[in-house]
Amino acid sequence: MKMKMEDGGLERAAVDAIAGAVAGGISRSVVSPLDVIKIRFQVQLEPTSTRLGPLGGTHVVSKYTGIWQATRDILREEGLPGLWRGNVPALFMVMPYTAIQFVVLQKFKSVAASYQEGDKNPGHLSTTMAYASGAVAGTAATVGSYPFDLLRTIMASQGEPKVYPTMRSAFMGILRSRGITGIYAGLTPSLVEIVPYAGLQFGFYDTFKKWTSALNERKGLPKDPHAENLSGFQHFVCGLGAGTFAKICCHPLDVVKKRFQVEGLQRHPRYGATITHKEYKSMRDAISRILQKEGLAGLYKGTLPSVIKAAPAAAITFVVYEYLADYLKDLATSES
Secondary structure, three states, X not given: OOOOOOOOOHHHHHHHHHHHHHHHHHHHHHHHHHHHHHHHHHOOOOOOOOOEEEEOOEEEEOOOOOHHHHHHHHHHHHOHHHHHOOHHHHHHHHHHHHHXXXXXXXXXXXXXXXXXXXXXXHHHOOHHHHHHHHHHHHHHHHHHHHHHHHHHHHHHHOOOOOOOOOHHHHHHHHHHHHOHHHHHOOHHHHHHHHHHHHHHHHHHHHHHHHHHHHHHXXXXXXXXXXXXXXXXXXXXXXXXXXHHHHHHHHHHHHHHHHHHHOOOOOOOHHHOOOOOOOOOOOHHHHHHHHHHHHOHHHHHOOHHHHXXXXXXXXXXXXXXXXXXXXXXXXXXXXXX
């Protein structure tokens, strides 16, 4: 006998955690090369649009000037593994991050729906509540997984020769040089970023799903009470659009976060100027100094690989999550 799974219950939380973790892990591994290139751009103080460009009134040679050029350089100097540099801590980060995100998201939606007049279905939340639930979920997930985010950035940006050969050596090195607070360097801009980013991503995703479901209805497809009469391709497109719009809106804060994360990292001189320890006094100071020395373009370094990465990453995450969650829910209810 099949039983309905409670939206706010432990079974539903377990399903969301497992589906979210697997979806996040697959997505992260697929887009890792673009993530490495994005991080290299973000922590490079020199211009990324041309090999010669202004920096503090002088002309310098930039290490990375474009996606294809960066890819060739990384492959030549670090081999194929260089494009997956930092993927292990990234997986340690993204799997708990995505699991926490989806659990909190569904729990928040369930609680919000209970206070909603009329329709109590979590799938029928207002657009405002959909955005709010995404923001709350993103904040909780960021705090829970942040140390791995910092380690991922350190490992992905260090280049060759490696400053830290392993994730453990990086963790111990950060503790020695920056103390326990160093593990959370850049958390403030990260939280400032993730609230609008997660809110926009989930808000856009819910909005696009409702629009697509309504379009399907007008085409004569049977109406689904949960607004889930979408094909796998439609889930993919909705996730693609959600990830793209959210990333474009919030990219400058991601650049600031990365700068805080790599403070004091002594890379080989060929990678350009380094960011000294405590170079930025605050998030506001960081934004001001980036604008002063690198111009507005400095806050958008890595935007292209970031957008190229974020769109399929979000799409893959949502598609895998939807299918795996449905499978696990069917499995749980069939055994009840």
